[in-house]
Amino acid sequence: MAAPPQPRLGRRFVQQLADGDNVEEVYLCTDKQMRANRNGNLYLQLELRDRTGAISARLWNVGEPVIRSFEAGDFLQVKGKVQLFQGALQMILNAVERLPTGKADLADFLPHTEKDVSKLYERLRFFLLRLGNPHLRALAECFLMDQDFVGAFCRAPAGVRQHHAYVGGLLEHVVTLMEGADRLAPLYPEIDRDLLLMGVFLHDIGKVRELTYDRSFGYSDEGQLVGHLVIGVEMLNEQVGRTSDLTGERFPTELLLRLKHLILSHHGTYEFGSPKLPMTPEAIALHHLDNFDAKVHRFTRLIREDGNEGSTWTPYDQSLDRRLFKGGRDGPADENGDGE
Amino acid sequence: MAAPPQPRLGRRFVQQLADGDNVEEVYLCTDKQMRANRNGNLYLQLELRDRTGAISARLWNVGEPVIRSFEAGDFLQVKGKVQLFQGALQMILNAVERLPTGKADLADFLPHTEKDVSKLYERLRFFLLRLGNPHLRALAECFLMDQDFVGAFCRAPAGVRQHHAYVGGLLEHVVTLMEGADRLAPLYPEIDRDLLLMGVFLHDIGKVRELTYDRSFGYSDEGQLVGHLVIGVEMLNEQVGRTSDLTGERFPTELLLRLKHLILSHHGTYEFGSPKLPMTPEAIALHHLDNFDAKVHRFTRLIREDGNEGSTWTPYDQSLDRRLFKGGRDGPADENGDGE
Amino acid sequence: MAAPPQPRLGRRFVQQLADGDNVEEVYLCTDKQMRANRNGNLYLQLELRDRTGAISARLWNVGEPVIRSFEAGDFLQVKGKVQLFQGALQMILNAVERLPTGKADLADFLPHTEKDVSKLYERLRFFLLRLGNPHLRALAECFLMDQDFVGAFCRAPAGVRQHHAYVGGLLEHVVTLMEGADRLAPLYPEIDRDLLLMGVFLHDIGKVRELTYDRSFGYSDEGQLVGHLVIGVEMLNEQVGRTSDLTGERFPTELLLRLKHLILSHHGTYEFGSPKLPMTPEAIALHHLDNFDAKVHRFTRLIREDGNEGSTWTPYDQSLDRRLFKGGRDGPADENGDGE
Amino acid sequence: MAAPPQPRLGRRFVQQLADGDNVEEVYLCTDKQMRANRNGNLYLQLELRDRTGAISARLWNVGEPVIRSFEAGDFLQVKGKVQLFQGALQMILNAVERLPTGKADLADFLPHTEKDVSKLYERLRFFLLRLGNPHLRALAECFLMDQDFVGAFCRAPAGVRQHHAYVGGLLEHVVTLMEGADRLAPLYPEIDRDLLLMGVFLHDIGKVRELTYDRSFGYSDEGQLVGHLVIGVEMLNEQVGRTSDLTGERFPTELLLRLKHLILSHHGTYEFGSPKLPMTPEAIALHHLDNFDAKVHRFTRLIREDGNEGSTWTPYDQSLDRRLFKGGRDGPADENGDGE
């Protein structure tokens, strides 16, 4: 997140550390290496991390009991001093202690949406519970009644690296898409608005099982072997059977096929992992809308987070295969200005 | 257009002809071949066309003066009788006469947007004249003061075959995009709304010179050799010099580069003929929004115009490389439940 | 199939018709067009078909009741005479009558594997019921106990056009793959043989719902919108829950993921519609084995069925993007020398 | 090779070295750099290697005569002590001496198939000398009588990096393919078994000249400029003329074309360097069988050699563009187990 971490009382974030600071704080240990100095004495070289960044740390003259007391992946209560070394800050540690599981506040260790999750969720409910099609509305209710699902859906990121890669990112992405779909739908009367909104809701639900987002962001085995498109269809199959309790009717066959198709085709082409090309108006609309939001989010974020004021361009980004134009020091707003 | 041609008094459209009709009407001759029958007598085999379709026509026993009196591409005043031959209608002609240039009402011969062009144009002016950035607003005014440009912009199709392939299609496409950009922009505060709207206006202006749309839709020599992206930049260069008369200032250099970049990159990738990839937030937004409108328009039109009720699918479409799903006889609305 | 249709008593196959024959037989009408002759009299131009080929047919001077009495797609009892017209045979009909649904013997109208389906099915059972892994064996039993599934699995073709495009083709393809997997597995001790064989069984099960194979071969709506890979995973999910009745244990999580992955990745690459690349030894083995069988089947069939003795090459095949080499009249065996 | 190097008496392999060891042994020097320490004294930084791995080595305070006495690529008799430095082992050398050419036992420096080469070769002869086609059998005999060829064929690896990248790898790959072809051929009666087996034998023979495998694996000039496909055809041309001495007949023209085609097309597509697509059943069979063996070998090896027990996945492999799934600690065998 580009925004400064909202400082909570007492927590010293990595981004706040300065040369000479004495620190007593909990960090996530993400790398641990045993080394020997020139005299053959062993020391530990660690990487400590929270959601604002990472810092190297060194613990001199360690013995086996300390070495064995924790692993990379553990949360550590550390005590030490920050110093400048070869142009960068590092921490010289006096003591480390493994924190028992569950004691760390995960919110400190994973980046988080800047938006209010409960408001986003309310907005999601607002759209879903007002769907005109009774079957789709019932289907949405089934999902919303599933507490485990709702909890995961509000926590999952939308991706590991690319766009919305933070806690709450999936929810934020979906709600933005819903706002967009809601605004564009009236311009295209031949688009089935309810179907499109339901597609927006469902298209990435598989990510709650595809991704892991407890200590750091990654992929589950299921995520890599099956993928969120097919997982999404499985989750849809699980909920759709329950709708008849609410509607008193069987969920329409063709409508269910259209929903599955929306999920499976939303990457738009085979090379991006969709096993089916979009073949309905709502499917092609969802694909392009999703792409619009993801790419605009990606572009604005790369520009916002680029700290290098010496260039009008961001560094080369491999996955986009391009650099982005940031423009003049005063930015585009300046060009528009009335006072010029 | 799927809608039936609004019948004007007296005009007999091709689509309205029936076996046995006697016809006196003007058609565009789009093919002309001289043939000999078994006895060696010459006859003319013609294709006659208006905006509703085409019909074969035959003129028996012609001499050289008639043969030389007109060419394919001319409008012909014809007299003849419609008959069924080998399962299709054809016209047996008694007389043909070349119509002097300018006498035919072109609206009868080219498909036309179903929307009201003057209302679309008013909407375009509404958006452009309310742009906050004075340079962009002045640029828009320069374009709108150019009567030749405005006339062509309101007549040009957006394409020859793919989407919005009818008179007024370019204007309709641009105005729909403006409505969309206007609705989505508030969701993305880091997007420069004025820049995006100006990009929407400019992105396809080169089509007024790339395409021909007098008798039928096609490409001009300039269109094929230079293309509407570069023509658009040329047209922008021609107008941008005049803005200082309105603003009293030189048009900002960086702003001009951003506009050119919006035009040149809007196809999104090299393989679709953009010499530059989108490298600003507004450029990537324009590309995806343009794609959204073009593809949704294409999908809904193919489904709407497909007359074959015997299949839930449209025929295979080569350029999309897929068939589209039309669904049940009663359409998607039907799926949504009992009372509807 | 290249083999001559085994003539049943009384049935006159299209391939057996000759100039001058009088015919009374049932054919599938696959095209029906009303036309008018020079005098304006209506006649019907039909295409009649059985599994050996197609023939044009004409019914002169028809009135509306006859015209309305049947549609393309119906089976017709016809009476007529065969004659040579413009270098090809056609049938001049005296009478046609629509056959009630269910009266036609479908085996006459769809091509069929030349192998014995019941023997193929026994071989399938042989392999599946001897699997060493109790969970996989139980899963196989669940499928085999499902009569509807078994019936469809033994009837479905493996494809509409490409390879094994005939009734029983799916079963034949799967059993050949099982034989191959069974023979190759001992050469690769690190391959889990049971897992590979189960993957062979499951990889195309979705085709029983993806394809239609009642009157002619085609795709179901579900087949086009969802596809046999995802349908296969759905069918696996439906059966896997029942295995605990047989084993007394829950089906192992990782084993289930591996099975889903085998199904989803067996096309090998994204561009062929797999949403996941093969990431286990069994998945890559299945992909290449499947490809081996499909391509060798395709090549040998194209060569065998090519009737043109005037060329050592088959015609250009678009989907393979090549012609195939048939070689000398006597085939490869002949090259090997006189003494054989 | 994952298997531990079979320790020979006296040889200290790199993999066996431990902190504090005194070493007198021969290693291949694969990198040599002269450096100066803070006091300006020169020292040599070397990389020493045998078939089990590599280790850094340092020789302090060297003068010009020593520096000039050897080059990277030489075998060195070294004397030194192993120590831990910055988390890794390195060797501090007291003495180095260049070993005269031919004195080193190459088997210690290049990885080697774990299989028995003489048994593999016997199996190759078994298959080739039992071919039914007398011309193909005679051709095989000509190759087998060529001692230089046989020697090289038994030593060459099948590749530099990808699959079977060890001494004897080519032979192992070919014999495994022969076993496979022999087992699959009966399932496809239209495949010419003799032709397929001969294709298996010939398809990679060019590798004996394309690759270098004396000190390390690499490409010869001829290998890079011409490639093993065309070299293979050249080698075939050299031997085929001699078959008439054995058969008393000219080698059949078409059969020779089919053999050349098998060699040239076995990579299957242009982008993998085949100048011709497979156009015979045997050619397409060879291509897919070759691919099956190479890929399964690659997958199982990557999984077997991955030492990281902390992940269920191998690291990302660039040429495969994926990670591979290793699964649970107890491996797939566990899932099958009866004892569960």
Next chain:
Amino acid sequence: MAAPPQPRLGRRFVQQLADGDNVEEVYLCTDKQMRANRNGNLYLQLELRDRTGAISARLWNVGEPVIRSFEAGDFLQVKGKVQLFQGALQMILNAVERLPTGKADLADFLPHTEKDVSKLYERLRFFLLRLGNPHLRALAECFLMDQDFVGAFCRAPAGVRQHHAYVGGLLEHVVTLMEGADRLAPLYPEIDRDLLLMGVFLHDIGKVRELTYDRSFGYSDEGQLVGHLVIGVEMLNEQVGRTSDLTGERFPTELLLRLKHLILSHHGTYEFGSPKLPMTPEAIALHHLDNFDAKVHRFTRLIREDGNEGSTWTPYDQSLDRRLFKGGRDGPADENGDGE
């Protein structure tokens, strides 16, 4: 060739036939179909061809002896009358007789270079016999002493359809390339001129065996299964052994590799069938020079031969994936100004 066939005494070329002509002439029969008219009488529908074009021909009321007396591919002595039918000319035949093999003058039936073949050949000898490198000069002499090779090299076309598709086309293409290489070489002193010129000579020699050019242009079995790149290397191998008789030395190894590489890499990329990318300066030079000549030849020929004066563009050309611009009626010369 667009130029009118130089009329020889007595020969009536297809292009010269007019309505009403009585004809006695030899044509190549390229298609033969037996048909029946409305009364069931058999007639033959033929296609007759010489190097200027093709015409339909009909022989009424034929009996079996005539039908069996010839096949498509034979030269026929025909007698008949030309008439206009359905807008095209056709020939009504009275008599046809198969011409014995070897009696037809092939020059009448295949298009031919407009240039003087013996002058082209002299120019080829001029360049080759003046090569400075004695080994390359000796190699050239070996080829030139091979009468069969020279005969074929002077007759072969350079392709079946694309560029230089006429008798003598290969020679014309090679000589033009030699002139070009001879002119460009002095601008690039680091290019080995002799090597480049020898590469020009050798790059397409394989076409003399890849193509067939006796009655019509096509591919030989060897051409399709092996291809002219590898055939060229084989032909080089056959001649290179003889050079030592002329030079008294062994042909240099590296020089031979460079020649093979020039042949194999001249298509420039894998997708165009080169098994190796160009990796020497001469190889990349040859590739681009070859491409220059082939493409310029193709473009100018398509424009020259396009007869349609109604358009400034040629029709769409599938293999080029574009139309070509012909420009104004008076052509490019006209643009250059009045006084010229």
Next chain:
Amino acid sequence: MAAPPQPRLGRRFVQQLADGDNVEEVYLCTDKQMRANRNGNLYLQLELRDRTGAISARLWNVGEPVIRSFEAGDFLQVKGKVQLFQGALQMILNAVERLPTGKADLADFLPHTEKDVSKLYERLRFFLLRLGNPHLRALAECFLMDQDFVGAFCRAPAGVRQHHAYVGGLLEHVVTLMEGADRLAPLYPEIDRDLLLMGVFLHDIGKVRELTYDRSFGYSDEGQLVGHLVIGVEMLNEQVGRTSDLTGERFPTELLLRLKHLILSHHGTYEFGSPKLPMTPEAIALHHLDNFDAKVHRFTRLIREDGNEGSTWTPYDQSLDRRLFKGGRDGPADENGDGE
């Protein structure tokens, strides 16, 4: 440049520095980093560069005023001593002073063509002023009269990295192409020589604005956002209006389209950034000729500049995706020699 820098009196180029040298010289500072040593004292780590290479430099114990006195990108007058450190040379500085803008001789800091720029320019004028077409000749004169353009055209490189990446490279590239076009044109009489030569002159003119070449080579904002193809068309539009002063006539419309098309299509395909494929003979000729020169230049330069005598191959080059063959120690000339 491979050639040694021609040493000017007094200038010590980076390539000339040796261990122990005392230096007083101006260098371009291309990197500047502040670091702290173990004692917390600050020092500056710099990269100093001229056109012969780069060297690391260190300034110990610096205070804020010095740190703030210059930036990366400035020219510095430095005083220091060269020493060997960890195998490489570095400079220990005693004093640095920022040179005022304009005081440095840029020729010392950017690589330069080895050819004589004024002679190249004369050759360019020679060709352009002898064009036969008066409009093209007038257009050339307009460009040559524009002093700013001529100055930039003679200084610009032809690229940042690939070919002709040195001051004067663009001019050298264009003049070589003109020589080539002048020599090849007579071989292709259907090519309009004047048009081709003018295309050669114009094709890369946009590079004078696309690239920056004052201190180092890079891309301007305009270069990245618009690109040299479209900039070239803009520059052409600016000059073409002035030709009528010289000719007394309007520049012909079609001729102008042809020129624009030559510029826009000269990259040959979409993926290389041409928005149009070549559609005229001159355009396809220009594309291939440009490619010939660029690639041959690239290949010969990579081989010439490769200093590694231990290999017959250059290192792998990523953008070419290959290594190049250098061949035997004595080079290709040796193979040809009679004196062997």
